Amino acid sequence: MTTVDASPLGRKLRAFVALSDVEFAVLSRLHQRRRSFAAGHALLHQGHSQRSAYILASGWACSYKTLPTGTRQIVDFQIPGDILGLRSVLLQASDHFIEALTDIEVSEVLPSELFEAFRETPRLAAAVLWAASRDEAVVVEHMIDIGRRSAEERVAHFLLEMGFRLSLVGLADKTGYPCPLSQFHLADALGLSAVHVNRVLRKLREDGLVTFRRGNVHFDDPGGLIAFADFDTAYLDQERPLLQ
Structure with missing residues (x-):
């Protein structure tokens, strides 16, 4: 297995199609310009022109929009294997903005490099299009969270979703996963106050479903949590189950 084949993006794309050595060689070229950013650094600025996309290799980021009042809505969280700024x-x-939530390492990709890679390897282009479509499906599901699920259901659903997404790149298993998000991040993503998030997390813990404490999510009753959140993985287009 090559280095890029074993990278988070390589693992993610392999869930859609078996890329050839030639296609992985082209993908490897897109990883050559490595950069590191500290937590809090904004990679994209809302309203500004954007000259680069980024492949997230390590760390977490978030995409969000701001309102004239200064409030923000987190649209999604980005994890290793995600492509930032493609749109x-x-x-x-x-x-929208994209900001590093932790110290991150990325590969910067210029549009010309991306388009050339797609011209050379249409199957790689199709795999990246699949990843982008899957990310869009995740954002649509977040709209359902905010609009139709109760506070307890949306928090449970979100924690499960992140577990399945992280499992695809080898960063979660059936017991749970490390999670750097604060209750304020969850509040801004799920349309709740931080105080309400705290109450919901406490109730889910007391009900024996999931514990989110000290930077770790632990699934106390994975099957019960899936049933409670009515969690269906179809929108993630992910065959490998997290909970086996």
Whole structure:
């Protein structure tokens, strides 16, 4: 297995299609420009033109939009294997911010490099399109969270979703996963107050379903949590189950 084959993005794309050695060689070229950013660094700025996309190799980031009042809505969280700013390189200006939540390592990819890679390897382009479509499906599910699920259901659903996403790149298992998010992050993503998030997490813990404490999510009753959240993995298009 090559280094890129074993990378988070390589593992993620292999869930969709078996890439050849030639295609992995092209993918490897997109990983050559490595950069590191500290927590709090903004990779994309809402309203600004964007010249690069980024492949997230380690750490967590989030995408969000701000309102004139100064409040923000977190749209999604990015984890290793995700491509950041792909949509923004095609638009005249970015429609959102992307900020590092932890120290992160990325590979910077120029649009010309991305388009050349797609021209050379249409199957790689199709795999990246699958990843982008899956990310869009995740954002749509977040709309369902905010609009139709109770506070307890949306928190449970979100914690399960992150577990399944992380498992695809080898960063979670049936017991849980490390999670750097604060209750304020969950509040901004799920349309709740931080105080309400705290109450919900306490209730889910007291009900024996899941414990989120000291930077770790632990699934106390995985099957019960899935049933409670009515969690269906179809939108993740992910065959390998987390809970086996």
